[in-house]
Amino acid sequence: MARKKIPIKKIDNINARQVTFSKRRKGLFKKAQELSTLCDAEIALIVFSATSKLFEYASSSMQQIIERRDQHSGVQGSDIPSTGKQLGSSSFDMLHKEIEEKTHELCQLNGEDLQGLTLQELQKLEELLLKRWITISKIKEEKMTQEINSLKTKEAELTEENQKLKQKLVPEQCFESITSSSYDFPPDNGSSDTSLKLGLCLFE
Structure with missing residues (x-):
C-alpha cells in the first residue's frame, strides 16, 4: 500500500x-549530518519554531x-542586499549625518x-544664543538665590x-564678681559693694 502524500x-x-x-x-538534521559526513561539507542549520x-x-x-559565510558574502558581493544590511546601513548613515549636523551646529x-x-541664518543663530543665554541667566539667578537664603x-x-552663649556667660560673671568682692573688702563695707555689683549684673 502506497504512503499517502x-x-x-x-x-x-x-x-x-x-x-x-x-x-x-x-x-x-539527520540528512544534514549525513550530507556533511558523505561529502565533507560544512553545514549549519538554524531553525526557529512557531513558539x-x-x-x-x-x-x-x-x-x-x-x-565564513559573512566573509564569502563580502568577497562575492550580492546583487540584492539583504533587508538587515539595508536597515543597518540606513541607520548608520542617518546617525552619521545627525552627528555631523550636531557637530557643525556646536561649532x-x-x-x-x-x-x-x-x-x-545668522539672525536665527543669534536668536538661539539669546534664548540659551536667558535660560542660563535664570538658572544662575535661582542658584544665587538659593545660596543667599542658605547663608541667611x-x-x-x-x-x-x-x-544663648551670652545668656549662659552672664550669671557666671556675676557670680565671680560677687565672690571676688566678698574677699577684697572688709565685712562692714562688703554688703553695700556686693549689692551694687549685683545690681549692675542684673541690669547689664
Whole structure:
C-alpha cells in the first residue's frame, strides 16, 4: 500500500503541527549530518519554531561557519542586499549625518564656521544664543538665590547660638564678681559693694 502524500500547506491543527515539526526537524538534521559526513561539507542549520524556540545544527563550529559565510558574502558581493544590511546601513548613515549636523551646529554656537551663513541664518543663530543665554541667566539667578537664603539661615542659626552663649556667660560673671568682692573688702563695707555689683549684673 502506497504512503499517502501530505499536502504541502500549513497544518491547521496545533498538536499535529507540533508533532510534524518535531519529526521533520529531526529528519532534516539527520540528512544534514549525513550530507556533511558523505561529502565533507560544512553545514549549519538554524531553525526557529512557531513558539520562537531555537534549534540549530552545525557540522563543526556554528560561529566559524557564520563568519565564513559573512566573509564569502563580502568577497562575492550580492546583487540584492539583504533587508538587515539595508536597515543597518540606513541607520548608520542617518546617525552619521545627525552627528555631523550636531557637530557643525556646536561649532557655530562657539563662533566658528560663520562665514558661509546668510543673514537670515545668522539672525536665527543669534536668536538661539539669546534664548540659551536667558535660560542660563535664570538658572544662575535661582542658584544665587538659593545660596543667599542658605547663608541667611546659617547667619540666623549662628546669631541664636551666640545669644544663648551670652545668656549662659552672664550669671557666671556675676557670680565671680560677687565672690571676688566678698574677699577684697572688709565685712562692714562688703554688703553695700556686693549689692551694687549685683545690681549692675542684673541690669547689664
